[in-house]
Amino acid sequence: MGKKLLLEHVDVPGINTLSVYRQKGGYRALEKALRTMTPEAIVEEVKVSGLRGRGGAGFPTGMKWSFLAKPEGVPRYVVCNADESEPGTFKDRYLMEKIPHLLIEGMIVSSFALGAKTSFIYIRGEYFYVARILEAAIAEAYEAGLLGKNILNSGFDHDCYVQIGAGAYICGEETALLESLEGKRGNPRIKPPFPAVAGLYSCPTVVNNVETIAAVVPIVNDGGAAYAAVGIGKSTGTKLISASGHIKKPGVYEIELGVPVEEFIYSDEYCGGILGDRKLKAVVAGGSSVPILPADLILKTAAGEPRLMSYESLADGGFASGTMLGSGGFIVMDETSSIVKNLYTFTRFYHHESCGQCSPCREGTGWMEKILHRILDGDGTMKDIDLLWDIQSKIEGKTICPLGDAAAWPVASAIRHFRAEFEEYVRKGHSIKDVKHYYTTQGLPEPAYS
Amino acid sequence: MHTDQKRDIRFDEQTMETVRKIIKRYPEGKHKSALIPILHIAQAEFDGWLSPEVMDYVAEILNIQSIEVYEVASFYSMFNLKPVGKCLIEVCRTSSCWLRGAEDVVRHIEKKLHISVGETTSDGMFTLKTVECLGSCGTAPMMQVGADYYENLTLDKVDELLDQWKSEGKRSRYC
Numbered sequence: 001m002g003k004k005l006l007l008e009h010v011d012v013p014g015i016n017t018l019s020v021y022r023q024k025g026g027y028r029a030l031e032k033a034l035r036t037m038t039p040e041a042i043v044e045e046v047k048v049s050g051l052r053g054r055g056g057a058g059f060p061t062g063m064k065w066s067f068l069a070k071p072e073g074v075p076r077y078v079v080c081n082a083d084e085s086e087p088g089t090f091k092d093r094y095l096m097e098k099i100p101h102l103l104i105e106g107m108i109v110s111s112f113a114l115g116a117k118t119s120f121i122y123i124r125g126e127y128f129y130v131a132r133i134l135e136a137a138i139a140e141a142y143e144a145g146l147l148g149k150n151i152l153n154s155g156f157d158h159d160c161y162v163q164i165g166a167g168a169y170i171c172g173e174e175t176a177l178l179e180s181l182e183g184k185r186g187n188p189r190i191k192p193p194f195p196a197v198a199g200l201y202s203c204p205t206v207v208n209n210v211e212t213i214a215a216v217v218p219i220v221n222d223g224g225a226a227y228a229a230v231g232i233g234k235s236t237g238t239k240l241i242s243a244s245g246h247i248k249k250p251g252v253y254e255i256e257l258g259v260p261v262e263e264f265i266y267s268d269e270y271c272g273g274i275l276g277d278r279k280l281k282a283v284v285a286g287g288s289s290v291p292i293l294p295a296d297l298i299l300k301t302a303a304g305e306p307r308l309m310s311y312e313s314l315a316d317g318g319f320a321s322g323t324m325l326g327s328g329g330f331i332v333m334d335e336t337s338s339i340v341k342n343l344y345t346f347t348r349f350y351h352h353e354s355c356g357q358c359s360p361c362r363e364g365t366g367w368m369e370k371i372l373h374r375i376l377d378g379d380g381t382m383k384d385i386d387l388l389w390d391i392q393s394k395i396e397g398k399t400i401c402p403l404g405d406a407a408a409w410p411v412a413s414a415i416r417h418f419r420a421e422f423e424e425y426v427r428k429g430h431s432i433k434d435v436k437h438y439y440t441t442q443g444l445p446e447p448a449y450s
Numbered sequence: 451m452h453t454d455q456k457r458d459i460r461f462d463e464q465t466m467e468t469v470r471k472i473i474k475r476y477p478e479g480k481h482k483s484a485l486i487p488i489l490h491i492a493q494a495e496f497d498g499w500l501s502p503e504v505m506d507y508v509a510e511i512l513n514i515q516s517i518e519v520y521e522v523a524s525f526y527s528m529f530n531l532k533p534v535g536k537c538l539i540e541v542c543r544t545s546s547c548w549l550r551g552a553e554d555v556v557r558h559i560e561k562k563l564h565i566s567v568g569e570t571t572s573d574g575m576f577t578l579k580t581v582e583c584l585g586s587c588g589t590a591p592m593m594q595v596g597a598d599y600y601e602n603l604t605l606d607k608v609d610e611l612l613d614q615w616k617s618e619g620k621r622s623r624y625c
Contacts, residue, residue: 075477084585085582085583085585086583087544087545087546087582087583087587088545088546088583088587089585089587090585090586090587090588092585093585093586124585125486125490125526125528125624126528126584126585126594127585128597128624128625129597129598129599132597161475163483163486163487164486164487164490165486165526166486166489166490166526166527166528166529167526167527167528167529167581168525168526168527169582169583180486181483182480182482182483183482183483183484183485183486183518183522184482184522185521185522185525186525186526201477201480242587242588243588244546244549244587244588244590245545245546245549245550245587246549246550250587250588250589250590251588252588284545288544288545288583329587331545331546331549331587333549337549341548342545342548342549345543345544345545345548346544346545348543349544349545349582349583352527352582353582355525
């Protein structure tokens with residue numbers, strides 16, 4: 001069993017309540033921070049821990065914190081990105097639903113370290129019931145003097161609020177999130193200025209993912225060095241992986257970074273193998289945005305080394321033969337899956353979620369969706385495959401925010417590794433309509449419609 | 451549906467109190483931050499959608515231009531700008547749900563309710579929508595009705611739920 005730093009007590013009955021959370025050692029990090037540490041010392045521990053942003057980008061958290069501007073007399077904000085919308089990702093929802101106080105404690109400690117008197121947890125609107133759970137936990141924390149004025153007689157005041165979104169993937173991009181929090185459309189801002197200088201209400205702001213903020217709690221409790229001792233190389237600590245698709249045991253797993261991918265997919269401790277013991281076809285390892293890899297390349301690198309669940313190992317080989325850890329949204333596809341159809345669901349998603357500011361993304365995503373639709377209907381041509389490649393290459397790197405890249409990479413990787421399947425769709429023409437694009441699971445009966 | 455019923459577009463005192471509390475969270479002059487939370491409340495209070503009159507009323511509460519409300523309401527997919535049935539069913543259609551049979555679920559509901567995606571049943575009871583990833587990939591396929599998630603769906607389970615909701619006249623609402 002790997003070490004658990006976040007989910008150790010997840011199955012304890014009542015762990016969502018303050019009393020049980022405290023019995024299990026909860027709010028020790030807050031007491032330690034407020035009573036024995038300076039804000040600078042906490043930032044230092046986070047730097048030493050090597051913690052990297054868990055939302056997808058993997059940027060070192062301590063460095064992000066150290067960029068925060070601190071002009072006199074200007075309020076600073078901590079904002080938690082709980083907009084989790086990357087297809088295949090559901091770890092933040094699990095953490096907030098099961099152990100809401102871990103996030104609240106992380107918010108207060110992080111806010112103390114960064115000198116923020118107010119923080120917001122921006123949660124996607126669809127997670128409304130989770131927002132209610134967080135609000136209940138916040139109310140308990142106020143009641144116990146862990147939030148509000150003069151927390152634990154330290155002289156530190158802090159208020160934490162939950163803000164709900166309303167259905168927009170783009171609001172997971174930090175500047176779009178801030179726009180949304182200000183009551184506007186979620187259009188990403190041009191950077192610089194970065195939020196660390198001009199974020200919420202043009203004030204210095206740190207935006208961190210739920211899991212990142214939760215990880216601050218064990219880092220303060222046991223020290224940054226202890227955190228850095230877990231994991232492998234520059235991939236320190238643990239990571240929550242959301243496992244879904246054709247596996248026997250879908251769910252959220254906390255892994256020590258460095259677990260071999262093969263063990264993660266096949267061991268009973270994690271995914272438990274492929275449904276029906278069918279063959280593995282492909283994996284999207286880090287949420288819909290990262291390149292899809294065929295079975296041979298996800299299990300082993302191009303050089304034949306075992307592939308590990310870490311930032312470096314998953315990226316080994318660049319985009320030619322590697323991928324990214326991303327958000328940890330691990331989608332497994334068995335031999336019955338259609339790569340083309342799966343790509344269509346991704347491309348339709350990005351078209352739906354493009355904010356429309358940048359032409360390459362706004363027009364390109366819709367165009368790619370139409371072409372894929374055509375190919376799936378048996379009306380595609382070989383030239384369409386090249387056209388898809390051409391369009392994605394003209395979106396990548398040419399937009400204000402990374403949604404453009406996120407829309408381009410799945411298309412590029414699907415064609416790179418599965419071109420033959422696209423060609424088969426084209427060759428089969430209209431007879432492709434008789435091909436089942438998907439496999440029904442869980443004993444779902446054959447569709448009754450024709 | 452509820453369009454022909456002329457009604458007074460005003461929050462009751464209790465709802466207004468909630469609205470005032472939300473506005474107070476934000477610093478002086480930054481009350482526009484309350485727009486999205488208030489639109490959610492307005493949608494729940496006024497038949498599950500945001501008519502121009504409802505949006506104008508929200509603009510009035512926040513003392514902002516109506517266009518500032520329209521542009522936000524039209525950006526976010528959870529805000530309905532047209533009337534919907536009493537019970538709005540939203541089925542996830544993205545990758546993981548699709549891999550585990552979401553298309554079967556959608557077609558099954560279409561057939562059972564005699565409507566296509568995006569339509570409302572003639573009695574105004576159900577509207578069916580497909581939506582993008584709802585963060586329930588490990589329990590796919592799934593659908594959301596109001597604030598509730600219904601996960602690990604099978605066609606039998608869907609039948610059971612639809613029958614139950616029809617008989618109890620379930621209303622979907624987030625808040």
